[in-house]
Amino acid sequence: EAAVTQSPRNKVAVTGGKVTLSCNQTNNHNNMYWYRQDTGHGLRLIHYSYGAGSTEKGDIPDGYKASRPSQENFSLILELATPSQTSVYFCASGDQGEAEQFFGPGTRLTVL
Amino acid sequence: GEQVEQRPPHLSVREGDSAIIICTYTDSATAYFSWYKQEAGAGLQLLMSVLSNVDRKEEQGLTVLLNKKDKRLSLNLTAAHPGDSAVYFCAVSASSGSWQLIFGSGTQLTVMP
Numbered sequence A: 001e002a003a004v005t006q007s008p009r010n011k012v013a014v015t016g017g018k019v020t021l022s023c024n025q026t027n028n029h030n031n032m033y034w035y036r037q038d039t040g041h042g043l044r045l046i047h048y049s050y051g052a053g054s055t056e057k058g059d060i061p062d063g064y065k066a067s068r069p070s071q072e073n074f075s076l077i078l079e080l081a082t083p084s085q086t087s088v089y090f091c092a093s094g095d096q097g098e099a100e101q102f103f104g105p106g107t108r109l110t111v112l
Numbered sequence B: 001g002e003q004v005e006q007r008p009p010h011l012s013v014r015e016g017d018s019a020i021i022i023c024t025y026t027d028s029a030t031a032y033f034s035w036y037k038q039e040a041g042a043g044l045q046l047l048m049s050v051l052s053n054v055d056r057k058e059e060q061g062l063t064v065l066l067n068k069k070d071k072r073l074s075l076n077l078t079a080a081h082p083g084d085s086a087v088y089f090c091a092v093s094a095s096s097g098s099w100q101l102i103f104g105s106g107t108q109l110t111v112m113p
Helices: none
Strands: A004-007 A010-013 A019-025 A031-038 A042-049 A065-067 A073-078 A087-094 A107-111 B004-007 B010-014 B019-025 B032-038 B044-051 B056-059 B062-067 B072-077 B086-093 B107-112
Touching (some): A019 A107, A031 A073, A042 A065, A042 A073, A073 A087, B019 B086, B019 B107, B044 B056, B072 B086
Parallel strands (some): B010 B107
Antiparallel strands (some): A019 A073, A031 A087, A087 A107, B004 B019, B032 B044, B032 B086, B062 B072
């Protein structure tokens, strides 16, 4: 079974609306990450977490919030979505002290 | 901070040919190097990783070369087949225990029958 799952897989939102992207991992990893993937930029880190209750800003956090209510779940929240946030979003998990990350299948978000 | 450049952005080869993708990085303290494969509509899957004390690693038709002097990392797919068609990313980190990966911009590889 897939160890990192994301929902929804596709989402269309309107400008100014609130969007929540969810991620669940069964790897029992402490660290979790949210990235966005845009053509020509590779993956860029938005927020990450060291464990339940922890959220930290990554390289491009503006316009995003994150929530880590449990070891398994990590959410990315767009309070006021904008068209510039149209992208593919990936969640990943990793073991504490390890660089290897395990990725979910991605969520394609379109903001109209 | 660390800068990673990856080339080429697109690569087409015939089945059975080799395909080479190169990344250069800027931070001489970089200690962990990895390559990921992303198939259409899917997440990233780790292919291979090496630490800075390794110059060459081979596994199942893949060769990773690390040139620390030139700060260059390469992935060589020998005898590519159509199933290798995907986007490939390099990702590096300051240490094997670090949480932060810096990704290259990706290479779209197409292997033609």
